Amino acid sequence: MKILVAEDNAVTGTLITGVLTRHGYTIVLARNGSEALSLLNSDPDIQGVITDIMMPESSGLDLLRALRAHETWRSLPAIVLSVRDDRETVAEAFALGCRDYLLKPIRPDRLIERVAKVFKPEKAILMSSSGVMNQYSLSSDAYRTMALNFTAQLDRAIAEIKNWSPDPRSIRREDFTPIVESATLLGAERLLEAVEGVATAAGSPVLSPIQRVNILDELQLVVKALRDQTG
Numbered sequence: 272m273k274i275l276v277a278e279d280n281a282v283t284g285t286l287i288t289g290v291l292t293r294h295g296y297t298i299v300l301a302r303n304g305s306e307a308l309s310l311l312n313s314d315p316d317i318q319g320v321i322t323d324i325m326m327p328e329s330s331g332l333d334l335l336r337a338l339r340a341h342e343t344w345r346s347l348p349a350i351v352l353s354v355r356d357d358r359e360t361v362a363e364a365f366a367l368g369c370r371d372y373l374l375k376p377i378r379p380d381r382l383i384e385r386v387a388k389v390f391k392p393e394k395a396i397l398m399s400s401s402g403v404m405n406q407y408s409l410s411s412d413a414y415r416t417m418a419l420n421f422t423a424q425l426d427r428a429i430a431e432i433k434n435w436s437p438d439p440r441s442i443r444r445e446d447f448t449p450i451v452e453s454a455t456l457l458g459a460e461r462l463l464e465a466v467e468g469v470a471t472a473a474g475s476p477v478l479s480p481i482q483r484v485n486i487l488d489e490l491q492l493v494v495k496a497l498r499d500q501t502g
Contacts, residue, residue, distance in 0.1 A: 272390060273297040273314070277307040277322040277334055278352070283377070287321065287352075290379045291386065304329030308337055311344060319390040324353035324360060332360075335367035345488065348389050352377060396489075397496040398458025407456070415501055421453040422497045429490050432483060454493070462489040 274291060278284040279302050288298045299317060301307035303326040311317055320338065322331040331351060338344040350371045351364045361372055370389045373381065398406075404414050428450055447466045454462045465486045 272318050273316045274319045275299045275317045277301045279326040304334035320349040324355050339368050394460035396492050400500045418497050418501050425490050425494045459493045462493050465489045
């Protein structure tokens with residue numbers, strides 16, 4: 272797995288590179304957020320990002336914003352390493368999609384533990400059509416009907432969530448039951464994982480803004496995959 276590390280401290284960058292290389296990762300090193308974006312543009316094999324916060328020219332938060340705004344990069348898992356531990360910075364980093372936040376100085380064993388957890392192989396957006404047909408002994412026509420019906424379910428959910436507001440009701444996991452059933456059958460693993468975080472009990476807290484964005488992203492990715500499969 273190739274990981275982009277954005278770190279302006281040469282000593283820390285060398286440490287991270289050495290530790291992760293010994294554990295089988297390929298490291299691409301950038302000195303700031305701007306250089307990191309250039310490397311992302313030139314190297315499509317990068318599968319994860321580790322970034323410092325305080326860097327010259329472009330900060331780690333700037334890098335996370337750019338990742339979040341980019342159609343392809345927004346799904347890249349990201350870890351922040353920083354001396355900053357104030358609540359505002361940490362909250363902003365998570366709001367911008369970072370999946371873990373580690374304080375410096377870095378302990379190699381802690382770094383490896385978190386990298387292995389965050390950068391584990393991605394779950395599938397959607398099982399291949401041939402995989403579903405083989406698993407359930409379906410004809411191509413039967414699969415196409417299932418896929419089109421699932422697409423219609425997702426389109427309705429996307430419209431509802433885009434128009435969602437905290438009042439007058441919460442969105443609960445039960446509201447996704449038809450989608451969960453279809454997603455299970457058609458192997459939409461990432462969507463299932465996103466929905467898992469939605470509260471189950473009536474009267475429980477409403478979808479958080481981050482949950483709303485994540486679920487919308489996953490719904491849209493599955494719709495695109497379905498339409499690619501069905502033409």
